[in-house]
Amino acid sequence: MGSDLDSSTSSDDPIHESPNSTSIDQSLDAIEDQLASIALTQPNGVAADDESSEQEVFKDTPNGLPLDEDSNQQESKGGEIGEEGFGNSVPEPSSVEFEVVEEVRESSSSGVFAWRRTNSELEVERQESPSSSGYAGERGSSSSTSVSEIEEVGEDQICEVGKDDSVDGGSDWVPGKRHLDEDDASVSWRKRKKHFFILSNSGKPIYSRYGDEHKLAGFSATLQAIISFVENGGDRVKLIRAGKHQVIFLVKGPIYLVCISCTEEPYESLRGQLELVYGQMIVILTKSVNRCFEKNSKFDMTPLLGGTDVVFSSLIHSFSWNPATFLHAxxxxxxxxxxxxxxxxxxxxxxxxxxxxxxxxxxxxxxxxxxxxxxxxxxxxxxxxxxxxxxxxxxxxxxxxxxxxxxxxxxxxxxxxxxxxxxxxxxxxxxxxxxxxxxxxxxxxxxxxxxxxxxxxxxxxxxxxxDGGMRVEDLPVDPSPRSGYSSAHLGQPRLATDSPERFREAFVGIGGPAGLWNFIYRSIYLDQYVSSEFSSPISSSRQQKRLYRAYQKLYASMHEEGVGPHKTQFRRDENYVLLCWVTQDFELYAAFDPLADKALAIKTCNRVCQWVKDVENEIFLLGASPFSW
Amino acid sequence: MASRRRMLLKVIILGDSGVGKTSLMNQYVNRKFSNQYKATIGADFLTKEVQFEDRLFTLQIWDTAGQERFQSLGVAFYRGADCCVLVYDVNVMKSFDNLNNWREEFLIQASPSDPENFPFVVLGNKIDVDSGNSRVVSEKKARAWCASKGNIPYFETSAKEGFNVDAAFQCIAKNALKNEPEEEL
The missing domain is CATH 3.30.450.30 (Dynein light chain 2a, cytoplasmic)
Structure with a gap:
C-alpha cells in the first residue's frame, strides 16, 4: 500500500516502506483535538441533531489541519439538515416557476455532510390531487395495494435479523415487471420510493419501473412539459425538490430520463443511476436510435425495446445491492x-x-x-x-x-x-x-x-x-509478513473452517475485530474493488441496502466536484461508524459497530489494507495489459 | 414496453379559448360535463384507451390552453404529435375563422414530415346551445373549409350531451393507423 493510517503518533511498529508514504497520524491527532474543542465551544452543534452523529471531514491541507471555524458552522448547519430536508437546498436564481435547483444541498459547503437518517417506519404521503391531469377522473384502476405489499416502504425500519436473511444481494429478487395495473392515480404507485422513467422528447413513454407505460402516458407528457418548458427558457432543469421527493432529470438528445425518489440518496448518485439506465438503453439499441427521432419526431421506441424491461428492472434493482453501480469498478x-x-x-x-x-x-x-x-x-x-x-x-x-x-x-x-x-x-x-x-x-x-x-x-x-470472499471475522490479527505467506483461502489458515465453532461464535452478532462489520476496497489503478462478505449483524438484504446507501453517500461526498480531495472521513451515527480513506492508490470504505472505538477502528482499517495487499493476487485480476486497464 | 404491439398516439387539441376543448376531453375520457368554465393553464394531459379494428390504442391527449399567453410552449408541445384536433364553437364566428391560424401554427411548430397529409380532425362544438338557434357557422360552411384543406374529417359535437364525441375519437385512431410508420434502426 505504501501508506499507513495510524491513530497513534508514538507508533511502535509502522515501518513506512516507501518514501512517499502518506502518514496522516499527525493530522488525525490534530483532528481529535479540534473535535474536542468543537464539542466544547459548540455544544448545540451536534446535540441539536438528535441523531447524535459525529462527523469529521478534513481536507488534505498543507498543514494537515482542518479549518475549525468552518467546521463549526457546518456542524450546526448539519444539525438543521436533519430537521427539514428542504431548507438546505441551494436554489439557483431561475426564471422558471418551479424551483430549479442546480446543485444538491450539500455541495455548497466544504463537504461536511449531515446524514439524515430518520427511523421512520413508513412513508405515508397522501397526495391530495388524484391525477396529474387535474381531471378527477375514474381512469385510475386504483388497485389500492395494501401497505404491507409495497416494496421499499419502510426500508429504514430496522428489521429483525432472520426476517429476510438473504446474504447474496439480489438472490431473492424475482426479475420482471411488477405492478402493471398501477398508474399515477394509484395510491400504491404514488407511495413507491423510487421511480425511473424513460420518455421521448415528444412526451411518449418508453419505460417506467412501476406501472404500465401506456397508462402513464399523461404523466409522461407532464414530465416532458416540465423539461421542455425550462428548455424553452434557455435553461436546463436538473433537480426539483418537493418535500421529501427529489425529481432528477437527465436529457440525452431526444431521450429524457427522470428519477423520482424519496430515498435521500445524493443527487450525484441518482444522476449516476440515470446515466446507467441510459447506458443500458444504448447497450440494446446504440445511440443511432437518435436518428430515428431526427427522421420522425413521432417515432415510438417501445417496439424496439420490446421484452427488455427485465433488463432495466434488474439494473435498477442492482442500484441497491451492487456497489459497482456507484464505485465505477x-x-x-x-x-x-x-x-x-x-x-x-x-x-x-x-x-x-x-x-x-x-x-x-x-x-x-x-x-x-x-x-x-x-x-x-x-x-x-x-x-x-x-x-x-x-x-x-x-x-x-x-x-x-x-x-x-x-x-x-x-x-x-x-x-x-x-x-x-x-x-x-x-x-x-x-x-x-x-x-x-x-x-x-x-x-x-x-x-x-x-x-x-x-x-x-x-x-x-x-x-x-x-467458499465466498473475504470475511471480516477472518481479518488477520497480525498482518503476516508478506514473504512467509501461504494460505488455503484468502490468507486464512484453514483453522477458521476447521474449528469454526469456538472461533466464529465469539463474533456472532458483532462482526469482526474492533466491531468491523464490512468493508469495500477499491483499487484505483485496477478499476477493481473487493468487498467483504456480508455477515451478522448486516445480514438481511434490507440492512445491506441501507449500508450500501451509506457507502454511496460517503462515495458521493468524497468525490464531490469543487471540494476535496478529502483524504479521510470518520462519521458516527446510530447505525454505524463509517470510515473512508482515499489515497492515490485506493479507496477504503469500512463500516463498524456504532460503538466502535475510533483509534481501534483506524488501526483495523490499516490491517484491512494490509490484508487486501497480502491476498491481492487472489482477489484482483492483475497483470493485464497496462495499456488497457 | 408491451409484448403485443400497442400504439400510443399523441393527440393535440387546439382552438380558441372557451370553445370547449377541456369539456370535450372530460366528456370523452370521464363521461362528465360541467357548465362551469375553468380556463386551462398551460396544458392538461390525459390518457384514454381505444380499440379500433382489433388494435389497442392509447391516446395521450394534450389539452392545451386557448389563451395566447400560454402559447409559448410551441415546439415542445407539438413535437411528435400523431394527430391534431381543431375545435371551434359553432356559435362564435371568430373561433371558426381562427381555425386556419391554429392549423398553420401547428404545421409551423410541429413541422411534420408530410404536412399536406398530416391527420387533422375538426370539431364544431356546442351544437346543443339554444337548440341551435344561436348558431352562426353552418355545417356546410365548415365542411367546405375542411374539404379545401385536404378533406379533413369533420364532426359536429356537443360536449354537454356527449354527442358524436366517441365517433370523433374513433376517427383519430383510424387516421393514425393509416399513417403508421415502420422504423428500423
Whole structure:
C-alpha cells in the first residue's frame, strides 16, 4: 500500500516502506483535538441533531489541519439538515416557476455532510390531487395495494435479523415487471420510493419501473412539459425538490430520463443511476436510435425495446445491492493466482485470433478478461453488459450471438456478443466487430471450455463460489509478513473452517475485530474493488441496502466536484461508524459497530489494507495489459 | 414496453379559448360535463384507451390552453404529435375563422414530415346551445373549409350531451393507423 493510517503518533511498529508514504497520524491527532474543542465551544452543534452523529471531514491541507471555524458552522448547519430536508437546498436564481435547483444541498459547503437518517417506519404521503391531469377522473384502476405489499416502504425500519436473511444481494429478487395495473392515480404507485422513467422528447413513454407505460402516458407528457418548458427558457432543469421527493432529470438528445425518489440518496448518485439506465438503453439499441427521432419526431421506441424491461428492472434493482453501480469498478471472483492465470492465458489465445474482448464471468464477478491490443473496457460497460446477459433468460438456455453496444467503447456501433453459459452461473462472452463471426467464436468457445475443464478452472470457480470472499471475522490479527505467506483461502489458515465453532461464535452478532462489520476496497489503478462478505449483524438484504446507501453517500461526498480531495472521513451515527480513506492508490470504505472505538477502528482499517495487499493476487485480476486497464 | 404491439398516439387539441376543448376531453375520457368554465393553464394531459379494428390504442391527449399567453410552449408541445384536433364553437364566428391560424401554427411548430397529409380532425362544438338557434357557422360552411384543406374529417359535437364525441375519437385512431410508420434502426 505504501501508506499507513495510524491513530497513534508514538507508533511502535509502522515501518513506512516507501518514501512517499502518506502518514496522516499527525493530522488525525490534530483532528481529535479540534473535535474536542468543537464539542466544547459548540455544544448545540451536534446535540441539536438528535441523531447524535459525529462527523469529521478534513481536507488534505498543507498543514494537515482542518479549518475549525468552518467546521463549526457546518456542524450546526448539519444539525438543521436533519430537521427539514428542504431548507438546505441551494436554489439557483431561475426564471422558471418551479424551483430549479442546480446543485444538491450539500455541495455548497466544504463537504461536511449531515446524514439524515430518520427511523421512520413508513412513508405515508397522501397526495391530495388524484391525477396529474387535474381531471378527477375514474381512469385510475386504483388497485389500492395494501401497505404491507409495497416494496421499499419502510426500508429504514430496522428489521429483525432472520426476517429476510438473504446474504447474496439480489438472490431473492424475482426479475420482471411488477405492478402493471398501477398508474399515477394509484395510491400504491404514488407511495413507491423510487421511480425511473424513460420518455421521448415528444412526451411518449418508453419505460417506467412501476406501472404500465401506456397508462402513464399523461404523466409522461407532464414530465416532458416540465423539461421542455425550462428548455424553452434557455435553461436546463436538473433537480426539483418537493418535500421529501427529489425529481432528477437527465436529457440525452431526444431521450429524457427522470428519477423520482424519496430515498435521500445524493443527487450525484441518482444522476449516476440515470446515466446507467441510459447506458443500458444504448447497450440494446446504440445511440443511432437518435436518428430515428431526427427522421420522425413521432417515432415510438417501445417496439424496439420490446421484452427488455427485465433488463432495466434488474439494473435498477442492482442500484441497491451492487456497489459497482456507484464505485465505477468491477469485482473479481476470488481465485488462486495460477487458476486465474490459466483462464487468462486461454482467453488471450482467442483474443489474438480477432476477438475484441473475451470475458469470463461468474454472476457479476469477473474470473478473467482479456482485450485486443489497445482496446479497453470500461467498468460501467462491463456492468451493463453483464446485467444485460444475466437478466435475459434466453442467454441461459442456448449459445447466443447478439448485437450489443458498449456505450463507453463506441456508443454509435453495434458489436456482436457470443454468449455461452459454461455452468449455471459461469458464462463466457466473446465480443467481436464482425457480424458473421458466430462459427469462429463457437470454435473459440469450445477450445476455451476444453482448457478450462482440463485445468480445473470451472471447479475452482464453483469452489470459490461456495467458499465466498473475504470475511471480516477472518481479518488477520497480525498482518503476516508478506514473504512467509501461504494460505488455503484468502490468507486464512484453514483453522477458521476447521474449528469454526469456538472461533466464529465469539463474533456472532458483532462482526469482526474492533466491531468491523464490512468493508469495500477499491483499487484505483485496477478499476477493481473487493468487498467483504456480508455477515451478522448486516445480514438481511434490507440492512445491506441501507449500508450500501451509506457507502454511496460517503462515495458521493468524497468525490464531490469543487471540494476535496478529502483524504479521510470518520462519521458516527446510530447505525454505524463509517470510515473512508482515499489515497492515490485506493479507496477504503469500512463500516463498524456504532460503538466502535475510533483509534481501534483506524488501526483495523490499516490491517484491512494490509490484508487486501497480502491476498491481492487472489482477489484482483492483475497483470493485464497496462495499456488497457 | 408491451409484448403485443400497442400504439400510443399523441393527440393535440387546439382552438380558441372557451370553445370547449377541456369539456370535450372530460366528456370523452370521464363521461362528465360541467357548465362551469375553468380556463386551462398551460396544458392538461390525459390518457384514454381505444380499440379500433382489433388494435389497442392509447391516446395521450394534450389539452392545451386557448389563451395566447400560454402559447409559448410551441415546439415542445407539438413535437411528435400523431394527430391534431381543431375545435371551434359553432356559435362564435371568430373561433371558426381562427381555425386556419391554429392549423398553420401547428404545421409551423410541429413541422411534420408530410404536412399536406398530416391527420387533422375538426370539431364544431356546442351544437346543443339554444337548440341551435344561436348558431352562426353552418355545417356546410365548415365542411367546405375542411374539404379545401385536404378533406379533413369533420364532426359536429356537443360536449354537454356527449354527442358524436366517441365517433370523433374513433376517427383519430383510424387516421393514425393509416399513417403508421415502420422504423428500423
Amino acid at each position: 468491477y469485482t473479481c471472483l476470488p481465485l488462486a493466482y495460477a487458476t486465474r492465470q490459466a483462464a487468462g492465458a486461454i482467453l488471450q489465445d482467442v483474443a489474438d485470433s480477432g476477438v475484441l474482448f473475451a470475458i469470463l464471468m461468474c454472476k457479476h464477478k469477473v474470473i478473467s478478461l482479456v482485450g485486443a491490443q489497445k482496446a479497453s473496457l470500461h467498468p460501467d460497460d462491463m456492468l451493463l453488459l453483464s446485467n444485460f446477459v444475466m437478466s435475459s433468460e434466453s442467454f441461459r438456455t442456448s449459445e447466443s450471438f447478439s448485437p450489443i453496444c458498449l456505450p463507453r467503447y463506441n456508443p454509435m456501433a453495434f458489436l456482436y456478443a457470443y454468449v455461452h453459459y459454461l455452468d449455471v452461473d459461469t458464462y463466457l462472452m466473446l465480443l467481436t466487430t464482425s457480424s458473421d463471426a458466430f462459427f469462429h467464436l463457437k470454435d473459440c468457445r469450445i477450445r476455451i471450455e476444453m482448457v478450462l475443464l482440463k485445468s480445473n478452472v470451472l471447479s475452482e470457480v464453483q469452489k470459490s463460489m461456495l
